Amino acid sequence: MKSILSANKANRLFWLGRYAERGYIMLHLMRKAYDEVIDVPVGEVPYSEFLKKMDVYVSNEMTTSYQMMDQIYNPETVTSLRSIIEMMMDNAIVLRSEILSESFSYIELCRDLIRAKSATRETNITELQPITDWLLAFWGCIRERVHGDTYALLEIGRLLEHLDMCIRFDYKYYRIEETWEMIQKYTRSYPDMFDAVQAARLHALIIDKEAFKKDPQDYKNKVLNGINCLVLV
């Protein structure tokens, strides 16, 4: 179903989908990192794996625990959860009539909570659980109420971000393959939204299981690059 969308709104829908998924997975992985830190051997730097995978420079000038807090709350840090939620809102606020007030309200709730918790730099990460719950509710609401191109753009954003995070955090190959299959449904149904050459290249790369096994870092870099060049909106 065709929706009436400007190029700017299409772009914002795509990025809303990406940021909402990034926020959701990031928070999940942060909780995991907080749990895993208990077992980090003495002498090793806690949280360093998580930070590296998020492309965060691990500084010697501050503790990684402090850097983790920055990754959650610092609005000046572009990769922080706070920044990601602010970006979600920045996109959602101009899309109310496309995503409808009910879906919008879950983004608003996430933004209000992260701002409130940033003010006190809440150290108990379980206090951020409502953000996970609201993001799930947001997607539920989107699936229930949004259709056509509008839905497709949000979902394309979500799936590409999902793929990005699966690659960064070394998810098992089948997860990557599965996500790519879902993306392909959209490359077929909405060919105008994708760069066909990039889509073919990315496809060739993703199905090359051997390359994944042989040089995971090289494979990672190529796929992450491919993801960022895939969508035309």
Add this chain to the structure above:
Amino acid sequence: MKELLAARDSVNRWMERYGVRFGVYKNGVFNEQIFPFDAIPRQIPAKEWEMLEKGLIQRVKALNMFLYDIYHEKKIVADGVIPKEFTYESKGYMPECEGITPALNVYAHIAGIDLVQAKDGKWLILEDNLRIPSGASYPMIARKVTRKACPQTFRDNLIADNRNYGMLLKQMMDDVNGGRGINCILTPGRYNSAFFEHSYLAEKTDAILAFPGDLIVEDNKLYYVGLYQEKIRVGAIYRRVSDEYMDPLAFEPSSLLGVPNLMEAYKAGNVGVINAFGNGVADDKGIYYFVPKMVKYYLNEEPILENAPTYLPFFKEDYEYILNNIEKLVIKDVAEAGGYGVMFGRDMTPERLEEVKQLIIKEPRRWIAQEVIDFIDLDIIDETGNPSPRKCDLRAFVITGKETKVWKSGLTRFSRNPNSFVVNSSQGGGFKDTWVMEKD
């Protein structure tokens, strides 16, 4: 009512989650604020509403006839009912609109008429807002939330359902559109003070929310440019951008908010503009004085609703009265809105009073003066959780497409400061729901 008061905090939380805010620029910095909602509604009995409805329809009809006349035959000026100084010298008068007839002959499709109720129960008109009146979305969403929070209250009281504002607006937009294309709401952008309203009304009317740059004019027709550069014809545009910024080729050349050549498309009758261009001449505070005369002139009827007692320094007798009684009057700059340019004589120092007198002497056409109306207080729940009286006004919304209808509700604004008469949201006011009762 107890149920409603108990739910006050949860209602306010729901409004927050829906992003019910308005933006304010202070010292060049944009801040979004919650528009405080008070749970005690204003209640208007059915009989009283019936009178208000008739009076508002009558007034808006006359104002629309005036606008048509001013941009066409100008009979009301020729007949000496309104001096030309209040029409062609008004900042809101647009010579570019001369001879243009909008769809259905309607200029003010959405009129926001501000009223107060005096202590003797009489309703008085304070202002006619005919350019881009805002505020309907707040009671709309407040009602949506309070109905869910307190169903029993709404079951027990016979209150007119106000959730039809989106439908009224859509019907009017469709009337103006005449099937020429899609309906659009044009917003200046997310940093506009009323952006919540723009986006919420787009949602509730199924109109496309357009941003500057989304619209183009080709062959004197207006189009929305889609994702693949496809051009989708626009039949009606409900613009939330001031006249002077709407077309850089016709008005302010530096404007980036408008659509080049929109005026040509409008002139050619290819797009309906809501509200029409040039309405500022009728919502000038100076012209307000003449609205009861317009009612008599165009409709040959006695005005059902009266103005607040108003003086125009333009007239010699009024001029002298104002200068002699300035300390007990409210002085208003005719070109200002939103509570700006309103000065209460009783609050001014003798030096300031003298300065204002000099301003009036220098530019008598720029000012009006009104008696301070001792309008009724309505209780709000104050910061301590107790009922406390505050000054309140009512903005009624009158919608004109093929027919003129009054929305059975309105925005009741209250002053948060117990000593203030200024209720505007930009001045820190809050709002209440307005219940129009189905029975007395």
